[in-house]
Amino acid sequence: MSVDTSGVDRETLLRPIHTRTSRYTIAVAAALVAIGVWLFFYYQQLEHGLIVTNLADWGSGGGVPWGLYIGAFIWWVGIAHGGIILSAAVRLLGMDTYQPVARIAELLTIAALSCAGLFILIHVGRPDRLVTSVLPAWPTRVQWSPLMWDVTVITAYFVLTGVYLLLTIRYDLHRLRAQLPDRLEPVYAALTVGYSEREDQVIERMVWWIAFAIIIMAPLLLHGGVIPWLFALLPSMAGWHGGVQGPSFLSIALTSAVSGIIIVAAAFRYAYGWEELIPDAVFRGLAKWLGFFSLLFVWLQLQQVITGIFAAPTTLQHATEVKIATPLYWVAIGLVILAMVYAFATALKPSLFSLPALVGLSIGVLVGTLVEKVLFVVEGLMHAHFDLYSGVPGAYTPSAVELSALVGAIGIVALFFLTVSKVIPVVELHAIEGDHGSSVDATTATAETSNTGGER
Amino acid sequence: MDDEEMRRLLEQSGYDADLGMRMAEDAQRVAAGELSETKFYGRYHEELLAEFGQDDREFNELRDDLDGEVVTEADDPDGLADRLASLADTEGLSRRELMAKGGAAAMALGVLAGSGGSATSVGGDSGGDDDDRTRWGMVINLNNCDGCLACMVACDQEHNLSRGSNWMYVFTYEDDYQEDDQNFLVRTCQHCTDSPCTKVCPVGARHTRDEDGLVLTDYDICIGCRYCEVSCPYGVNYFQWGEPDVPESEINDEHQIDSRGRWVGSRPPEGVMGKCTFCVDRQDGQMGEEKIGTTACEEACSMDAIHFGDMNDPESPPNQHLSAYFDDNENDRSEWENRSEHTVSSFKLLEERGTDPNVTFVGNEPSQHARQVEGPVTYESVGLVDNRKEVLDNGAMASAGGDDA
Ligand code: SF4
Ligand code: SF4
Ligand code: SF4
Numbered sequence: 044m045s046v047d048t049s050g051v052d053r054e055t056l057l058r059p060i061h062t063r064t065s066r067y068t069i070a071v072a073a074a075l076v077a078i079g080v081w082l083f084f085y086y087q088q089l090e091h092g093l094i095v096t097n098l099a100d101w102g103s104g105g106g107v108p109w110g111l112y113i114g115a116f117i118w119w120v121g122i123a124h125g126g127i128i129l130s131a132a133v134r135l136l137g138m139d140t141y142q143p144v145a146r147i148a149e150l151l152t153i154a155a156l157s158c159a160g161l162f163i164l165i166h167v168g169r170p171d172r173l174v175t176s177v178l179p180a181w182p183t184r185v186q187w188s189p190l191m192w193d194v195t196v197i198t199a200y201f202v203l204t205g206v207y208l209l210l211t212i213r214y215d216l217h218r219l220r221a222q223l224p225d226r227l228e229p230v231y232a233a234l235t236v237g238y239s240e241r242e243d244q245v246i247e248r249m250v251w252w253i254a255f256a257i258i259i260m261a262p263l264l265l266h267g268g269v270i271p272w273l274f275a276l277l278p279s280m281a282g283w284h285g286g287v288q289g290p291s292f293l294s295i296a297l298t299s300a301v302s303g304i305i306i307v308a309a310a311f312r313y314a315y316g317w318e319e320l321i322p323d324a325v326f327r328g329l330a331k332w333l334g335f336f337s338l339l340f341v342w343l344q345l346q347q348v349i350t351g352i353f354a355a356p357t358t359l360q361h362a363t364e365v366k367i368a369t370p371l372y373w374v375a376i377g378l379v380i381l382a383m384v385y386a387f388a389t390a391l392k393p394s395l396f397s398l399p400a401l402v403g404l405s406i407g408v409l410v411g412t413l414v415e416k417v418l419f420v421v422e423g424l425m426h427a428h429f430d431l432y433s434g435v436p437g438a439y440t441p442s443a444v445e446l447s448a449l450v451g452a453i454g455i456v457a458l459f460f461l462t463v464s465k466v467i468p469v470v471e472l473h474a475i476e477g478d479h480g481s482s483v484d485a486t487t488a489t490a491e492t493s494n495t496g497g498e499r
Numbered sequence: 500m501d502d503e504e505m506r507r508l509l510e511q512s513g514y515d516a517d518l519g520m521r522m523a524e525d526a527q528r529v530a531a532g533e534l535s536e537t538k539f540y541g542r543y544h545e546e547l548l549a550e551f552g553q554d555d556r557e558f559n560e561l562r563d564d565l566d567g568e569v570v571t572e573a574d575d576p577d578g579l580a581d582r583l584a585s586l587a588d589t590e591g592l593s594r595r596e597l598m599a600k601g602g603a604a605a606m607a608l609g610v611l612a613g614s615g616g617s618a619t620s621v622g623g624d625s626g627g628d629d630d631d632r633t634r635w636g637m638v639i640n641l642n643n644c645d646g647c648l649a650c651m652v653a654c655d656q657e658h659n660l661s662r663g664s665n666w667m668y669v670f671t672y673e674d675d676y677q678e679d680d681q682n683f684l685v686r687t688c689q690h691c692t693d694s695p696c697t698k699v700c701p702v703g704a705r706h707t708r709d710e711d712g713l714v715l716t717d718y719d720i721c722i723g724c725r726y727c728e729v730s731c732p733y734g735v736n737y738f739q740w741g742e743p744d745v746p747e748s749e750i751n752d753e754h755q756i757d758s759r760g761r762w763v764g765s766r767p768p769e770g771v772m773g774k775c776t777f778c779v780d781r782q783d784g785q786m787g788e789e790k791i792g793t794t795a796c797e798e799a800c801s802m803d804a805i806h807f808g809d810m811n812d813p814e815s816p817p818n819q820h821l822s823a824y825f826d827d828n829e830n831d832r833s834e835w836e837n838r839s840e841h842t843v844s845s846f847k848l849l850e851e852r853g854t855d856p857n858v859t860f861v862g863n864e865p866s867q868h869a870r871q872v873e874g875p876v877t878y879e880s881v882g883l884v885d886n887r888k889e890v891l892d893n894g895a896m897a898s899a900g901g902d903d904a
Binding site for chain 1: 663664665668670672684695698699700701702703704720721722723724725726728729730731732733734735736737738739740741742769770771772848849852853854865867869870871885886887888889891892894
């Protein structure tokens, strides 16, 4: 089922590195502006404290102590699952169709995890203590605090993905060195230090195992585990409890992740005329995944709504009733259902497929998942079991400071891709030259590329 | 038994004989009514801590037996009396002889002799379970409360709280299931034995103090993630969102630093979590010996609703209040002997959440249908803020405005 990208030459692959357009400059400027806006607002938060957010204490305080920052944190970790899906498909299942977008997905994982970390940093009242308080406490707190589990698993995921990326990048950089710009020589030298072609086979196996570890760890332990457990284990809030949170969180993560990949891959294809390198078939395939994950998402929402309203305990019933009475919740669900319907329709009738439409719907899905996550956190906190307070449910709308962080984070991801794509190929060399995934052809591929390399 | 012999016995125990002698003397004074029990407790609390590490359980037992033996002469099979008897046996002393020295004095001896596995260690329980430790708690009699909010004001002032940060909070509520129009619920931190807030804290800032069960926040460690607040079923946590109303320079260290040298008392600094501390500064004797075992809210309550003390001590003020109240409301069981012994309703708040709270309420528990209503005294009229979000929203606006200007 491989897509034929063999006609694509190396020059196409390296186009982002070799070109400099004004569009690129504008994109960088836009990203910097987005980051600047956020920094402007964040400076106020640093100066005055979290009082500049619209957060407040629950209880007599009449507010909600966790809000957009925590919702966005979960959302970014969800998007970071793109790397897993693609490496699972390509490395473990040999679905070479997705080879051209595999590295983009992994880079998205790194960027999204960094943003997740950023949101924790700006969420806490004493960011200056993150290192001095967390590190010494780790050995004694890691068996207790779900938040410490999160920090641990996310760090492990970040490191594994980073290693995975580095190992696969070395292979490409070595073979493409001659075509890469000299001014970045020190970077390439550092990235490929100690590389020899003899390591390829060993690396191939290592990469397989790392991919395997990530695939087991990230969905089952991270988004189907420690992230939902942040909420599901607490005795305080009615809407958060229950084992369904694991699968539900995971379904939302996978849905967001596929959307994220579709958007970034389409952006690269558009910017560099990569119709051949990332052909429609890749997006058609991704659309099917999006449809399938959306279906799971909607189905797990249904589970929660049904169990929450039929004959549920009063507090849970109340929380669920409020949830389904919230128009914004239905906007979120509607956006996901829309994408799902479109994905299945194009599967049945391929002529309906249009990349801009898919990208638009993917953006819609990301909006929907973000809304769902923020609502989950905020509405969850509004419906405590103990609701005698007239201040419960509390009120919350994100402040400009909080919203600006979202803009800034998107700017950071954009800037990350704009920068990285100027340094390393964002599509693996294997996508155009031989098979990286199944070890059958690994030797031939190496031989082939070595030959090509020899023509220098 | 003369003083000589007593000293010899004490020395054999391997513990501080001087301390034992002094305690024995003071214990006699307590028995004679010359010294209050609380004073006595305050005087030796620290020293016993030093002598036996952080475990002062034997000492509580002493307090129990002080009253148990001297006052009522009741026999306590597992307690100190038993140990003393067997001690007397081993040492060839008659129990009467021991008691002649003043029962209380002998108790002091027993405490020291019985602690740790010393050579003269006596029979009976070594009392290793938690029940022998101090566990600060409250009995709040809601039937006595008239909603005057004096406790809220006292707490606010004593701990320099920022507006709306109501460590003590008094609800007035209406409940279809209760006869009165106005019912009260007086809410502190429940200082839960199985507290979710301490479990979830990623850095161990929120912790339970071993020696007396206080649930405290280490202001030097807290990162301000607010996970404790989110996990607490009672909504008793108040984060310091902005600059505190009372600056650091106006608060003495005695209020802030506890007996272990950790910053856990008074209002939290910016970016850190705060909540009711059960007046930790008082419990550590830093506001004077006479304040040990009291709280600001309890002191301010003229209706005798709040009773603070050691829940593991049957003779502590809260437990005494509870039993006295039960006794006063005895059920008439002459016709139906299976009726409950008394007619008083008591409860722990949200006990089904599994937190094992250390606050017991006398009175009716608010039902699911209870609604908070305006009380006889409004929060504003006593200078307090109810809905803190209003203050915070103003603060946010002021900061933003300030920056624009
Ligand atoms: S009442 Fe809340 S804050 Fe207090 S100990 Fe219990 S869980 Fe912790
Ligand atoms: S806010 Fe502070 S005390 Fe509470 S869980 Fe976070 S670090 Fe611990
Ligand atoms: S015990 Fe102390 S800190 Fe707690 S509510 Fe009463 S006065 Fe406030």
